Amino acid sequence: MDFNSLLEQLQTQRPELADSLALLRQYQNNKKEKEDDDTAVDMDREEKLTALLEKQKEINKGILHQFRKLERNYQLLIEQMDQFAEAVGACPECWGEDSLCNSCHGRGKPGYYQPNPTYFNMYIRPVLSKLKTINNNS
Numbered sequence: 001m002d003f004n005s006l007l008e009q010l011q012t013q014r015p016e017l018a019d020s021l022a023l024l025r026q027y028q029n030n031k032k033e034k035e036d037d038d039t040a041v042d043m044d045r046e047e048k049l050t051a052l053l054e055k056q057k058e059i060n061k062g063i064l065h066q067f068r069k070l071e072r073n074y075q076l077l078i079e080q081m082d083q084f085a086e087a088v089g090a091c092p093e094c095w096g097e098d099s100l101c102n103s104c105h106g107r108g109k110p111g112y113y114q115p116n117p118t119y120f121n122m123y124i125r126p127v128l129s130k131l132k133t134i135n136n137n138s
């Protein structure tokens with residue numbers, strides 16, 4: 001038996017309670033309307049939050065993509081710096097600038113180690129050839 005049927009039954013059995021029952025019925029209807037409103041507000045809020053969440057997911061995806069790209073570029077630069085250090089015979093860890101370096105104890109400035117011939121030919125020899133050409137022409 002639902003609430004309204006119960007109220008009707010009570011009203012039939014106890015007519016003297018009609019006013020109180022009417023108030024109860026009104027209270028029940030107001031309460032139900034308010035719950036419907038709250039549900040509508042909740043739905044609206046939920047939709048907005050879901051939209052915001054989706055938007056944030058897209059932003060995060062973009063940030064993550066940029067981060068991965070930067071990470072790759074950084075890794076390429078590190079590899080190139082290591083090769084360049086080997087080309088000039090410098091310590092790839094500190095280039096001779098850190099007395100606490102476990103590899104060279106701060107002695108690994110360019111020329112400290114034997115240069116790696118492959119990287120020397122790749123990075124240094126073209127510069128020396130260019131300088132030679134410039135000096136011969138002057």
Ligand SMILES: [Zn+2]
Pocket residue numbers: 091092093094095096097098101102103104105106107108
């Ligand atoms: Zn070092």
